Amino acid sequence: MYQVIDGKKISQEIKDELKEKAAAMAKGGKKVALAVIQVGNDPASSVYVRNKKKACEYIGIESLSYELPEETTEEELVALIEKLNADAGEKGIMVQMPLPEQINEEKIIQTISPDKDVDGFHMQNVGALYVSCTPLGIITLLKRSGIEIAGKRCVVMGRSNIVGKPMAMLLLRENGTVTICHSKTQDMKEITRQADILVVAIGKPKFVDETYVKEGAVVIDVGIHRNAENKLCGDVDFDKVAPHTSAITPVPGGVGPMTIAMLMYNCVEAVRLQKTER
Numbered sequence: 001m002y003q004v005i006d007g008k009k010i011s012q013e014i015k016d017e018l019k020e021k022a023a024a025m026a027k028g029g030k031k032v033a034l035a036v037i038q039v040g041n042d043p044a045s046s047v048y049v050r051n052k053k054k055a056c057e058y059i060g061i062e063s064l065s066y067e068l069p070e071e072t073t074e075e076e077l078v079a080l081i082e083k084l085n086a087d088a089g090e091k092g093i094m095v096q097m098p099l100p101e102q103i104n105e106e107k108i109i110q111t112i113s114p115d116k117d118v119d120g121f122h123m124q125n126v127g128a129l130y131v132s133c134t135p136l137g138i139i140t141l142l143k144r145s146g147i148e149i150a151g152k153r154c155v156v157m158g159r160s161n162i163v164g165k166p167m168a169m170l171l172l173r174e175n176g177t178v179t180i181c182h183s184k185t186q187d188m189k190e191i192t193r194q195a196d197i198l199v200v201a202i203g204k205p206k207f208v209d210e211t212y213v214k215e216g217a218v219v220i221d222v223g224i225h226r227n228a229e230n231k232l233c234g235d236v237d238f239d240k241v242a243p244h245t246s247a248i249t250p251v252p253g254g255v256g257p258m259t260i261a262m263l264m265y266n267c268v269e270a271v272r273l274q275k276t277e278r
């Protein structure tokens with residue numbers, strides 16, 4: 001029988017721990033706040049932003065909402081971020097992606113002060129590896145589910161800057177033996193079938209079936225898609241793969257809730273580490 005890794009439950013535990021931590025910090029005169037910036041009203045982004053604000057409210061993080069019109073220019077957004085960077089008050093800053101096409105996302109990411117960048121997207125934070133919400137959430141899921149990483153063969157499918165690359169580096173830091181597969185990889189199944197821990201982040205609905213998976217492997221599904229019946233599914237075909245695993249994350253309720261919990265974690269940590277005077 002396989003274990004279904006419960007991201008909802010583990011993310012709730014983390015949010016409860018953060019609630020206590022934020023309350024203790026507030027007592028000591030450090031109030032945690034997060035500037036949440038959304039440009040335009042992409043429906044998926046609005047859902048993410050709403051969930052992030054809800055998580056802030058639960059934990060006791062003040063969310064400062066900046067909803068800018070679709071036609072906002074890059075200069076205007078840069079000016080807002082620079083103003084927030086220079087603010088004396090400690091806070092995290094988060095700009096919801098994607099941005100409208102007149103705005104260069106990379107430019108925006110690199111404008112956010114690294115010590116306020118709770119997404120962990122800034123070059124300096126990518127290098128430091130202490131942030132990156134989704135990969136950090138996956139490591140936390142594995143650890144809190146009692147799954148050992150050290151010495152295991154870990155295969156990451158996907159090499160994005162937000163998930164695949166930082167995921168591989170974090171697994172390596174935990175002493176896994178790590179391989180990355182991507183769209184140009186030859187004999188992909190040959191490699192994925194060696195994995196004790198398989199992390200799938202390729203953005204293709206139900207791409208991974210049981211032929212990619214070694215018997216008894218741990219499978220982590222980062223994908224989230226809506227199928228023709230408007231139901232959510234991941235990059236992994238759960239029904240086909242689950243019986244061959246020892247543990248697997250569902251979609252929804254696996255990796256997704258962890259990303260927001262780790263964003264909150266990063267926000268509390270960022271404020272804890274920030275100097276009061278800037």
Ligand code: GUN
Nearest residue numbers: 094095096097098119133
């Ligand atoms: N858009 C999709 N995922 C994310 C995320 O983790 N952070 C931000 N800022 N935008 C996103």
